[in-house]
Amino acid sequence: MTVDRQDIEAAWQRVRERIRQTPVMESGGGSFGLPCSVSLKLELFQHSGSFKVRGAFNTLLSQDIPAAGVAAASGGNHGAAVAYAARALGVPADIFVPETSSPAKIARIHSYGARLHVGGARYADAAEACARHRAETGARDIHAYDAAPTIAGQGTTAAEWEEQTPDLDTVLIAVGGGGLISGMATWLHGRVKVVGVEPSGSAALHTALAAGGPVDVPVESIAADSLGARRCGDLVYRICADRLDHSVLVEDEAILEAQARLWTEAQIAAEPGAATALAALLCGAYRPAPGERVGVLVCGGNVALKSLAATVGTGEAR
Template identity: 75%
Template sequence: MAVTTADIEAAYERIAGHIRRTPVMESGAGSFGIDRSLSLKLELFQHGGSFKARGAFNNLLSRPVPEAGVAAASGGNHGVAVAYAARSLDLPADIFVPETSAPAKIAKVRAMGARLHVGGARYADAAEACARHRAHSGAIDIHAYDAAETIAGQGTVALEWEEQTPDLDTVLVAVGGGGLISGIATWFSGDVKVVGVEPVGSCALQAALEAGHPVDVDVESIAADSLGAKRCGNLVYEICREKVDSVVLVGDAAIAEAQARLWRDAQIATEPGGATALAALISGAYKPVADERVGVLVCGGNVDPEALSRFGA
């Protein structure tokens, strides 16, 4: 099923009363050690702490929901978003997360009243447990990335961003399973260059593009709890191979440095996945040309407060 700009416009109209229109910050040349000013789309200020609320609401508002409610497998942020959206719409929700999920994200799911199931070492384990639950309960699935409703919802980030910064040449977007970059690339569709940024140890989209189809990858990165998809989705792959300009890889050290600079220069507290797009500029994995107008998506802020102590917080 294709996703179109019309789908994204419809999703935005559908979810507008339930999400925040998140701000854009102009960084100023020299901030974060970058020689140019950046347009930072601060999606970490979205409900639930990440862009995921957009896709969650679009799913729940565009599909019939049975009495059993909804179920979702997540590394953390998707679960938080589904729990938040379900609570807002007075729907029951079961959220399945692996044992590696960040404590801050687990605590948020619990605080929102969803039934939380923690088990397994990886996202794939949580997904299997979620599938078993749906099979016997009748709950509907909200896929974290490989569903048209999810992708259209995430694409509303780009719709807003274009209105807020209409002169963008390029946007850098962190990639896990690929739902966010698929939606953003669908909206910009050649008018703005879309560059995916993946951790070296979690690069399902790059592996799929190199292989010519989705493939399994090993996952080992400090950003794995939000960018740790073992395999990108089929729909994600079809969109990205046509509409994403390129994918670059960054190491964990660069991601941690991007976290530190965001905090030190702008008091922006991000999780590793939320800092991954900026890491592409800090590390030189992406090198803009002269006068290239670059946007960086800061996609998630669900960081454990204790982790900020490393940055002098």
């Protein structure tokens, strides 16, 4: 099984009336201290606060849903997206998140009326609890990243962005489990270079590409609640090994600096995972060629304001 452009086109037709077209902000040369201009795709303004509602709607609209409804394991954003889409379509939803999920994300899930289950120290623990629930109830699984309907739905982000900004040379995408970058690389393959960006302490895809296949990795990063997959999926790996240009790693300090700079220079309240792609430019993990037209996806905004204020207050942006 794989995902192709036709799958993303079909997903686009299913979800486009259910989602927001999120804006693109053109940042001129000199912004964020960079010599190049940057196109920021602001998916943090999407329903439920992240791009993940695209994959959630595509799965719900393309699958038969049993009476038990749907179940999802999540670091937070996927759970909020599934809860939002399920409420919109009148489907029962059970969401399983680890104790590391941020209060802002837990509050989102609560607000959409899903049954929320909090437990375990990592995403993998939530996934195990979710699997037990599905076995007991027959609920439909909506995987956060390693499923064709999820990947095709996330790929609509690239289709929309290309309509808005058709002249990009490269896009930088933060990677957790890899569903978003798999979909975007599928849509843009052969036309736009797609580069993955991961925290050095949570690098499931980068490690898999180096090892020749998915392997378990440690998860220790400021962005673990959204980019904290212990292992990238098999489907994600096959797609990215074929269609991704390459991936780079950034340290947590660079992520915090990017998060602070997004706020102080553009008043964008991004969560750490959403600042990770910009961090690659700020710290030099990715260095554009002269004249290269670069896009950066700001993928989520489910951040507690107290946490953001603390980050900005540390002076990370100076």
